[in-house]
Structures are given as C-alpha cells and as structure tokens.
Amino acid sequence: MATSNLIYAPELAISEWFNVSHPLTLSELRGRPVLLHSFQLLCPGCVSQSIPQVQKIERIFADTDLQVIGIHTVFEHHAAMSPVTLKAFLHEYRIKHPVGVDLPDERTGTPITMQRFGLRGTPSSILIGRDGAIKHHIFGVEDDMAVGARIAMALAEKVPALSPVFKADDTVGCAEGRCETPTQIAS
Numbered sequence: 001m002a003t004s005n006l007i008y009a010p011e012l013a014i015s016e017w018f019n020v021s022h023p024l025t026l027s028e029l030r031g032r033p034v035l036l037h038s039f040q041l042l043c044p045g046c047v048s049q050s051i052p053q054v055q056k057i058e059r060i061f062a063d064t065d066l067q068v069i070g071i072h073t074v075f076e077h078h079a080a081m082s083p084v085t086l087k088a089f090l091h092e093y094r095i096k097h098p099v100g101v102d103l104p105d106e107r108t109g110t111p112i113t114m115q116r117f118g119l120r121g122t123p124s125s126i127l128i129g130r131d132g133a134i135k136h137h138i139f140g141v142e143d144d145m146a147v148g149a150r151i152a153m154a155l156a157e158k159v160p161a162l163s164p165v166f167k168a169d170d171t172v173g174c175a176e177g178r179c180e181t182p183t184q185i186a187s
Contacts, residue, residue: 033128037124072086130158131157131160
C-alpha cells in the first residue's frame, strides 16, 4: 500500500487513565500494533460480547507486542458512569489492560476521541498498525476469527523504519466512511 493512501490514527484525548503508571499516547506506541476498544460500562453489548472478546484477545496474543487499550466513551448517562464507578467496574470484570476515559468536548459534550475516530457508538474497535495507520475500524462486535486474522496480519507486519508523528491536538479522523490524514511533523 502506498504511503499516500494510509490513514493515520489521530491522538487520543483522555481525561483519566486506569491500569497504567503513566498516560499513554499513540505516538509513543508507534512500532507496535494497537487495538483500541471503545466501550461504556452500561452498554449491554460491551459487557456481554465486546469485553469478553477483548479479554480472549489478550490471552491469545499475550506473548506478542500487541497493545490493547480500552477507551471508556461516555455519550449518555454521564452521572451514572463516573470514574469511581468505572474503577469498580474494571475491578469487578478483571480488566487489566490500560483504560482511558474519553475527554468530553466542553462545547458539545461528545467525547473527543469518539469524534476524532468517527465512532458511531459502543462497542467499537480500531486496529492500528505498526506504522500508526488505521487498519480496521468497526462499530459493533465482529466474529472472533475475523478479529484474530486481522490482528495476526498486523503483528506480522515489519516494524517501519520511520513513522510519521502527529501533533497531539490533531482533530481529524474518520466520519461517514471518510478519513482525513493529520498534518505530519518531523520526529
């Protein structure tokens, strides 16, 4: 695939992190495949299907350099899904991977990472390749075999010699089937 056709993942906008010693950025993870899964603790599909699938992925790919990151994307029932509630939820469901709380846009209330990636709701997942490009973007839960095959292909990619780095405040992403590439800056 030509570099000009690649759609690079915008940076995450996170207000609080769980299960990490320091905040994560996609730019620091460049060179590793990343699986982002967006969820809400009150989302039935997230609790019954998406989170168990992500936990299987973690077990199956535990000996690889795949980085799984959860994004708690709250766009409804805000008062019920506080960071305190999320912390208890993560403990109860034994979620050990890094989880960030999507930062709400002060003007619209819609989470910023949700906007940047053009997410339609939860659960959603995004697979990012070693080069920082979005490999797959889906709303809903996908078949385990399809997800596993995509992750295996991303893991098999060679580590790029030089990957583009983007400004942390880039606000472009995917929406309505179209994606925009943020401005590249020198690394």
